[in-house]
Amino acid sequence: MKKVFIGFLVLAIILAVLVGYFWFKNKNGKDLNAELAVPESVQIGVPFDLMVNISNDSSSVINEAEVSVILPESIVFIGDPVARSIKNKKVGSLKTGTLTQVSFPVLVLDGENSVHSVEAEISYIPGSIKSRFVKKIQKDFVVTDAGLFLDLITPTQVLSGETFETKISYENRSEILFDNVVVKVALPENVTVNSSSKTHTINSDGHLEFVLNQINQSDKGEITLSTTLIGQDNSLVEFLATANARFTGLNYQVSGKSAIITVAPSPLSIFIDLNDNLQAVSINQNLTYNLRYANNTNIDLRDVIIEAKLDGEMFDLTSLNTNGVLRSNDNTVLWNASIVPGLRNLAPGASGVLSFNIKTAPGYPITRLSSKDFLLKVLAKIESPTVPRTVAANKTIGVSQLTTKVRGATTVDTQAFFRDASSGILNSGSLPPKVGKPTQYTIHWLVKNYSTDVDDIQVKAFLGPNVRFTGVLKSNLEIEPEYNERTQEIVWNIGKISATRGVLTAPIEAIFQVELIPSISQISQAPILIQETSLTGVDLFTTQPINGKDQSINTTIPDDLTVTGSDGRVTE
Known part of the structure; x- marks a missing residue:
């Protein structure tokens, strides 16, 4: 009964909230109204105010109102960094019948002759209700041309070594004054400027900078460069000119133009x-x-x-x-x-x-x-x-x-040890190995990668006759080798390796224990513990295949300096 009572109580509370909300809506008739006001059309690089008009058409006070404006990438808030796309302003309380305007000065930086869209959200608490409500609005407007027009005129084709003119023309087609204007010209390394009609400096990026300061309404001008291009036949070279102006202490790129020149076949x-x-x-x-x-x-x-x-x-x-x-x-x-x-x-x-x-x-x-x-x-x-x-x-x-x-190189080094305390694996058995008696060894695979990133790296080898994997292994990667008991093949699918891994840092390494039980036919021989190791993969820089290998190892295990030649031959 207690659970049923609690259930009815929760349901009653939910119904009360819903009834209260609809009562508030019906009682007040109208709620908060909002609209975005922007000019029908704007020019690139010309500031304008984005207005959010808010009215309280309800019969109760609206509390803690806030406005957020969300801009697309091509529009910025004037006075803020270009990366900022959302800005909030607090409105506070709005009495019944109150109309208020919230202004956001903005600037369009791109998108000539296109339709742009801006959004706004108004969050508020209506009347005595404690929940916060959000109203979303949106407005489209047309972006026309650039207020500060910029043009870049070059030949479409020149010969390598030929001298030609590059012209940058500008014109203020807006109704405002552009202040602190700087025209930047980015030229490729294989282009030389012989002379210029206006004084310029070279900035830290190697680009030409022309300080024009103020450009009044209808003002126009031209910068002429004498340039020489040296390039390969039929290659394409890009010239780029941009104009920057300052608004409320920050510089913004308000116009830009590029030109492509083809290098004609040389005589x-x-x-x-x-x-x-x-x-x-x-x-x-x-x-x-x-x-x-x-x-x-x-x-x-x-x-x-x-x-x-x-x-x-x-x-x-x-x-x-x-x-x-x-x-x-x-x-x-x-x-x-x-x-x-x-x-x-x-x-x-x-x-x-x-x-x-x-x-x-x-x-x-x-x-x-x-x-x-x-x-x-x-x-x-x-x-x-x-x-x-x-x-x-x-x-x-x-x-x-x-x-x-x-090409890069990826190598694998196969080593074997009987006494291998540093690996943390204890091998048992006798040296030299005896017929019918198990002797254990540790096999090390060390992989180094040199000058390129590589992928799909796989290392594999077959164990020798009468040799088996004991199941004991270690690796400094999460991926460990896998053993196929039926084929005696051990495979390590490493995958991707970064350049210089194992050269400037420790090699990628896998250690696994194998066990040899020699047969009578192997007396006086040095049985093979592991056959030739192969490595395959793909060089991500050249997109070409990678192949590597290391020789087989027998029981003479040359890497273990504690083992002499006679210790590697099977006895009865």
Whole structure:
């Protein structure tokens, strides 16, 4: 009866709350009303007030009202960091019939000619009810163009080494004054600025900065750069210009424009190939680079110079074999007419091939955890002071770059011990092993991974005849080896290993105990405890397969220095 009474009591309380709520709604007729007010259209980079209008249309006081505005990524609260997307303001109590406005100054940074949406939430406590209510509202509006218009004008295509104009034009198309305006121009490393129509500085990112200060309504202007681009044939180069203005002490990017330039095929071309277009190379590997050049013009090109710059820690410069001259201060190989007479005057349509041989380093220069993903880069350049009449340059230049990945390496070292106290595993039996008597050994697998991240690493091996796994094992990974008793195969599915694991840190290790019971046919022999160990996986940097192995181990167990040669041969 007591449980039934409690149940009725709980139900009565719930019904009372529901009745009270609907009574409040019916008694007051109307509750809190709210709407978002924004201009029908706004410009990018022009501040405006986002207004939240709140009215208390009930017959009771509304308490502890708060307004939260939620902005999409393209809109920011003026005076706050760009990352802030939610802002709260307290309203407090609202008497019956009260209308109040809450203002949020905001700025649109992106999304030209599109519809944007903002949301607001008003939380409050109506009348004498203690529960907090939340009202959600939303408003769409149109974003037109940028208030501070910015344009970036470049040729769509230029020759490598050609000088051309880059123009950045700006115009205030809004009804406000833009203050503390700074135009930034980001240029690739292979672009040189020869001159500029306005004074500029270089910031910490290597970008050009033009301080324009105030730009009044309808003001316009232009910045002209003389630029030279050196790049590979058919490569794409991006120029980027942005305008920043200050509002309430913070700078915001209010406009931006980018341009893509294609490097046209050079009149003097050069291309690089490596060992039949190898995609990846290994340590201590012989490499042959070929530089193929050609005069694609209808005029003679005189005093041609060809150079190949070698960039990468994995080049073994001591192994370089070439008829060119190595310039040691920047590891560049050079050829000119003193070495190749045909370069004195390269006739129209003439071509040739220059080669050099070099080896990769015998090991990886790993000194820190970030010593990974090594690359070999060769930047080839050919140039002549002769310039075709149609080209606006002071020399004719062709460039080419070849980047090759260096494979990593993952190794497994198999070791065996009879006396192995440091492992914490006690082996029993006699040395030398005796026919029909069990002798136990511990097998160690030590895995090292060098210069690349790898995955799907699997280590496996078969045990020798008359050898079994005792079930005792240890590993410094959560994943342990597994044994198939029917096939005598032990398999360790390690999975992913980070670069330098086992080189700068302790190797990945598994230790497992095996037991040999020699047969009479093995007298005077050193039976195999574990056959050849294999390792397979995938190099995540080069996407190529990994293969490794270590030799089989017999009962002479060379890694255990306490065991002599005779201790490893079976006796009766």
